[in-house]
Structures are given as structure tokens and as C-alpha cells.
Amino acid sequence: MKKVQDHYFSKAKKENYPARSVYKLEEVQKKYRVIRKNNHVLDLGCCPGSWSLYAVKTVAPAGIVTGIDLQPVKVKKLTLPSFEFIQADIFAELPFLEDRQFNVVLSDMAPRTSGNKFTDHVKSVELAIRALELCGSFLRQGGNFYCKVFQGEDFPGFAADVRKLFKQVKVVKPKSSRSESREIFVLGMNFTGFS
Numbered sequence: 001m002k003k004v005q006d007h008y009f010s011k012a013k014k015e016n017y018p019a020r021s022v023y024k025l026e027e028v029q030k031k032y033r034v035i036r037k038n039n040h041v042l043d044l045g046c047c048p049g050s051w052s053l054y055a056v057k058t059v060a061p062a063g064i065v066t067g068i069d070l071q072p073v074k075v076k077k078l079t080l081p082s083f084e085f086i087q088a089d090i091f092a093e094l095p096f097l098e099d100r101q102f103n104v105v106l107s108d109m110a111p112r113t114s115g116n117k118f119t120d121h122v123k124s125v126e127l128a129i130r131a132l133e134l135c136g137s138f139l140r141q142g143g144n145f146y147c148k149v150f151q152g153e154d155f156p157g158f159a160a161d162v163r164k165l166f167k168q169v170k171v172v173k174p175k176s177s178r179s180e181s182r183e184i185f186v187l188g189m190n191f192t193g194f195s
């Protein structure tokens, strides 16, 4: 039986994060400094808000985090001038982002799981591809990208696309990501663009 309240669950509760997923970002941040002070960060699929909350602390004092999700974020701690929330589907047009440029694009997006591994994998890759497309429009040259994907047969193709656009790419399975979970994370550092 799955341990519902594991170490990371309790740690998140103690540290006032709404989800244990924060440690999947923290581990990579500690190792690679994906986000820096004063950065502008775009957090795709930001609900319930752990990554955004962590990013807001990391970009202080002058950075901004923009979170997008289908669902509203309800974290009081995110009612700050350094956080803006947009409720939207990332497949829709995103006119409010027009002319904006970010130093970092994060995506912890996940589809509503169906129980069918293949279907869930395909939907997850679609989200990841859309996140990568959004890098083309909104990520600054030299910027970083950190994106979750459910593993499966289309994963190598996605990782290859990321490799074409970033100088350095790592595939990461953070310790806080459950071993039984098919999720894996792609980190692209130093964006060179679609040119």
C-alpha cells in the first residue's frame, strides 16, 4: 500500500508549502541554480502553488513569478506583488503574455490521469511540447527550462527537441519523485532559440 504521508509530504506541511512537489524543484535548484535572484519566471500548471511560492522566494527582492493554470491558486502567501496568476489553458492563445520575456520557464503540468499509461503519457508529452513551444515565444536567450514529462515511447523525441534548443540538457529524477511514478524531468539550460 502506498505511504500517503511520506517524508516529503510531512516536510511540505511543516514548511507551509501546499504540495510535496516543491522538493522536485528545490533539489534541482540547489544543484543547478535554475532560477536566480531578480529573475522573471513563468510557471506553467502552477496550482496549487508550491513551485510558485518557492520561486517567489528565490527571485526576491525584485523578481516576478507569473503562474498559469486551469484552476485557481488559493495560497494566501502568494497574494504578493511579486506573483501574478492567470487562469487559462496553455493551449489557448495567451495574449496577456504578449511582449513578455522570462528568464525561466517551469512546467510541472500533468494531464488528468485516465489510468491508461499510454494515453496519459501521450497527453503529458503534448503538454511538454506546448511548454517548449512557449519557450520559443517567451524565454530569453540564455534562459532555463525545467519540465515534467511522463515517460514512454515519445519521451526520447521530446528530449531530443530540447537538446536542439538548449546548450546543456539533463534528464532528472528527483529523490522526492516517487519511484513508482513514471514522471521524469527535463532541464534545459542556456536557451539558444529556434533560429
Ligand SMILES: C[S@@+](CC[C@H](N)C(=O)[O-])C[C@H]1O[C@@H](n2cnc3c(N)ncnc32)[C@H](O)[C@@H]1O
Residues within 6 Å of the ligand: 018, 019, 021, 022, 044, 045, 046, 047, 048, 049, 050, 051, 052, 068, 069, 070, 071, 088, 089, 090, 091, 108, 109, 110, 111, 112, 127
Ligand atoms: C502537478 S500539478 C502542479 C503542481 C505545482 N507545480 C505545485 O507545486 O503546486 C499540475 C497542474 O497542471 C495543470 N494543468 C494541466 N493541464 C493544463 C493546461 N492545459 N493548462 C494549464 N494548466 C494545466 C493542472 O490544472 C494542475 O494544477
